Amino acid sequence: MGIPGWLEETRRLVDGWIEADLPLASARTGSVEEAMRYSLLANGKRLRPQLVLAGGLYVGRSIEDVREPALAVEYLHTYSLIHDDLPAMDNDDWRRGKPTSHRVFGEAMAILAGDALLTEAFSKMADPQLTERFDVDRILKALWVLAQASGRHGLIQGQVDDLASEGQSLELSSLSAVHRNKTGALIVACLRIPAILVGDQEAERRLGEFGNHLGLAFQIVDDILNEIGDARKMGKATGTDRLLEKATYPHLMGMGHARELALQHRALAHEALGGGDEAAILRGLIDFTVDRQW
Amino acid sequence: MGIPGWLEETRRLVDGWIEADLPLASARTGSVEEAMRYSLLANGKRLRPQLVLAGGLYVGRSIEDVREPALAVEYLHTYSLIHDDLPAMDNDDWRRGKPTSHRVFGEAMAILAGDALLTEAFSKMADPQLTERFDVDRILKALWVLAQASGRHGLIQGQVDDLASEGQSLELSSLSAVHRNKTGALIVACLRIPAILVGDQEAERRLGEFGNHLGLAFQIVDDILNEIGDARKMGKATGTDRLLEKATYPHLMGMGHARELALQHRALAHEALGGGDEAAILRGLIDFTVDRQW
Numbered sequence: 022m023g024i025p026g027w028l029e030e031t032r033r034l035v036d037g038w039i040e041a042d043l044p045l046a047s048a049r050t051g052s053v054e055e056a057m058r059y060s061l062l063a064n065g066k067r068l069r070p071q072l073v074l075a076g077g078l079y080v081g082r083s084i085e086d087v088r089e090p091a092l093a094v095e096y097l098h099t100y101s102l103i104h105d106d107l108p109a110m111d112n113d114d115w116r117r118g119k120p121t122s123h124r125v126f127g128e129a130m131a132i133l134a135g136d137a138l139l140t141e142a143f144s145k146m147a148d149p150q151l152t153e154r155f156d157v158d159r160i161l162k163a164l165w166v167l168a169q170a171s172g173r174h175g176l177i178q179g180q181v182d183d184l185a186s187e188g189q190s191l192e193l194s195s196l197s198a199v200h201r202n203k204t205g206a207l208i209v210a211c212l213r214i215p216a217i218l219v220g221d222q223e224a225e226r227r228l229g230e231f232g233n234h235l236g237l238a239f240q241i242v243d244d245i246l247n248e249i250g251d252a253r254k255m256g257k258a259t260g261t262d263r264l265l266e267k268a269t270y271p272h273l274m275g276m277g278h279a280r281e282l283a284l285q286h287r288a289l290a291h292e293a294l295g296g297g298d299e300a301a302i303l304r305g306l307i308d309f310t311v312d313r314q315w
Numbered sequence: 316m317g318i319p320g321w322l323e324e325t326r327r328l329v330d331g332w333i334e335a336d337l338p339l340a341s342a343r344t345g346s347v348e349e350a351m352r353y354s355l356l357a358n359g360k361r362l363r364p365q366l367v368l369a370g371g372l373y374v375g376r377s378i379e380d381v382r383e384p385a386l387a388v389e390y391l392h393t394y395s396l397i398h399d400d401l402p403a404m405d406n407d408d409w410r411r412g413k414p415t416s417h418r419v420f421g422e423a424m425a426i427l428a429g430d431a432l433l434t435e436a437f438s439k440m441a442d443p444q445l446t447e448r449f450d451v452d453r454i455l456k457a458l459w460v461l462a463q464a465s466g467r468h469g470l471i472q473g474q475v476d477d478l479a480s481e482g483q484s485l486e487l488s489s490l491s492a493v494h495r496n497k498t499g500a501l502i503v504a505c506l507r508i509p510a511i512l513v514g515d516q517e518a519e520r521r522l523g524e525f526g527n528h529l530g531l532a533f534q535i536v537d538d539i540l541n542e543i544g545d546a547r548k549m550g551k552a553t554g555t556d557r558l559l560e561k562a563t564y565p566h567l568m569g570m571g572h573a574r575e576l577a578l579q580h581r582a583l584a585h586e587a588l589g590g591g592d593e594a595a596i597l598r599g600l601i602d603f604t605v606d607r608q609w
Contacts, residue, residue, distance in 0.1 A: 104427075109423045110423050128403030129403045133471055139430065140466040143462050144459060144466060148459070158446065162441075168435075169438065173434070177427055185345060
């Protein structure tokens with residue numbers, strides 16, 4: 022069915038899992054579940070859970086087998102968006118075409134909804150259902166890797182550096198370091214986790230390397246699209262990076278070189294995967310990421 | 316050496332563990348580690364880790380055996396204090412006689428320090444060193460119990476209800492429900508975790524019941540001390556609950572009945588433990604909690 026079809030199908034699948042995990046009936050007005058649901062079901066692309074699913078296929082498991090880790094990474098990602106959008110942080114009013122959590126529920130509830138999603142992510146990784154499918158020692162290792170990727174040496178470090186760099190002219194090496202932590206670490210973890218769960222170290226290494234290149238390619242293309250893209254398609258304002266004088270790849274190296282760098286990461290990502298059929302979806306994902314809309 | 320001596324000794328021990336885990340050298344100016352350390356080393360009593368240690372002794376293990384869970388619960392507790400103190404939440408400027416995190420580091424860093432501590436707590440539970448001492452399936456169960464206690468059905472639910480009840484006259488049953496979630500759930504988890512780690516279900520049941528009574532006794536005594544206590548000894552302003560017209564036990568049932576209720580919980584806590592030597596510290600802890608300063 023091709024990558025767009027697979028992405029659409031798995032997006033609906035993940036949406037359904039979230040609906041089942043946090044049903045509308047649990048989200049009464051004024052509850053933290055209401056705010057959790059609002060952000061979880063706010064038109065997310067589900068890239069991170071899709072990487073877990075594709076990584077699962079790469080190591081020969083079914084999509085259903087990695088349901089809980091897929092939900093865990095989406096919960097982690099959503100918590101980070103809610104907290105990043107807060108007035109004290111990036112102070113964003115809109116996200117994916119909808120008002121941000123604190124605009125709808127107030128700051129206190131937005132902070133708590135983020136906290137609850139972060140906690141729920143680790144709860145999902147420790148879900149007894151997962152132990153029926155994978156060795157417990159591997160589950161614990163996967164959970165540890167996820168905690169490292171999202172903690173003070175990963176996602177949170179990236180956000181700290183991002184806030185510290187505001188209004189400063191970053192060099193290319195610093196920009197890459199921010200992205201490696203802020204978005205890259207979790208993307209790499211999404212890909213390593215299925216390999217860790219089945220205990221395949223060679224696959225873990227390959228998927229980790231693939232994830233590293235995917236993460237950087239993703240960010241470069243995002244920067245390019247922010248510069249040239251259509252605001253409606255992006256679901257957010259474009260040209261904002263330039264207005265804010267934010268360091269971006271096109272800004273630091275020129276549009277042509279930024280495109281070239283994205284293509285280099287695509288080639289290296291393909292190389293990391295090897296040529297087998299089990300990598301078909303992942304190959305499609307990096308191609309789709311780099312080729313979108315330019 | 317008696318309970319005060321044991322509390323002082325274990326407080327120093329936990330302080331040393333935190334120092335080793337987040338050394339000063341890792342906490343450069345502007346880093347999230349700096350803010351994490353500030354709140355972790357801000358004169359905490361270390362009640363929650365002490366409950367883990369005492370629970371460990373109850374099930375026949377050494378204090379060192381439960382080091383990582385003890386750190387995990389202190390990290391969780393500290394994250395909840397940092398986020399609760401934020402301007403959008405309780406807006407507190409002081410905590411344990413020191414300026415609160417957001418007053419020192421700003422709101423953004425305080426939010427991130429809380430997030431990092433919450434993440435680090437689960438990282439500690441998945442620490443490979445713990446797997447050398449306990450079965451991995453029990454560690455994962457303990458981690459899951461901790462996530463439940465701190466998540467949307469535990470600590471976070473308590474904070475949501477607490478915020479929602481501001482300025483409202485709570486009934487006694489609602490007040491108990493808030494406390495059961497906001498402070499009780501984590502206290503109960505602290506006590507159950509050592510029993511879960513050794514796989515002793517009878518001890519888990521007894522410790523859980525003990526924790527339930529300890530948590531309620533602790534809150535009732537806290538309310539009493541807020542009403543009559545010495546601000547210097549408490550390390551925070553007293554009489555504030557009355558000023559804010561906050562629902563408290565003395566307010567709802569009178570001072571005499573509140574004291575009686577605390578004594579009842581003490582008796583039930585003793586009963587839950589049984590009469591053996593292994594419960595000596597825990598018996599001392601509930602006595603110390605109920606008898607402090609009145």
